Amino acid sequence: MILLKRLLNKIYKVGAVLFPPAKEDDIRLLRLTLGRHKIPNLPMDYVHFLNLTDGMLWNGMQFFGVHSHKRDNLGYTFPSLLEVNIDYSSRKRGQAFLVLGEVDEDLIVYSPKEKTYQLVDKIDLQPELNLPRFFDVVYLFSEELVKENIEETRK
DSSP states (O other): OOOOOOHHHHHHHTTTTTTTOOHHHHHHHHHHHHHHOOOOOHHHHHHHHHOOOOEEEEETTOOOOOOOOOEEETTTEOBBBHHHHHHHTTTOOOOOSSSEEEEEEEEEEEEEETEEEEEETTTTEEEEEEEEEEEHHHHHHTTTHHHHHHHHHHH
């Protein structure tokens, strides 16, 4: 969790939108509600993410949180995990994953069967990449930022 917190702090400094952390009771309620809808449950490292921020927007990447967030200045509402997953499950595609976010033309999902985070094509829902930890997903899309930060520190 320390690595993720540091990485999120770096991303925040370059313009990411991070929402206030989710409350434990709200996370618990979300987990129960996902189960009632027969949607896979939250992996623990994503719960840790929610303890740091209730969602994130940055550089074309977005991760959903417990709550939806009104973005009045931009004229839309950033959806919640529950809203997004109910939408996907209502399409009756037999989804066996939990949608956590989006980047470009891909969904970022957690597959409980493989116990991995995956990039999944939005159209055919085929996995394109498997990663073992949530941190690895965030790092993948912020690797250049981390490298630049390391190089600046060495100068």
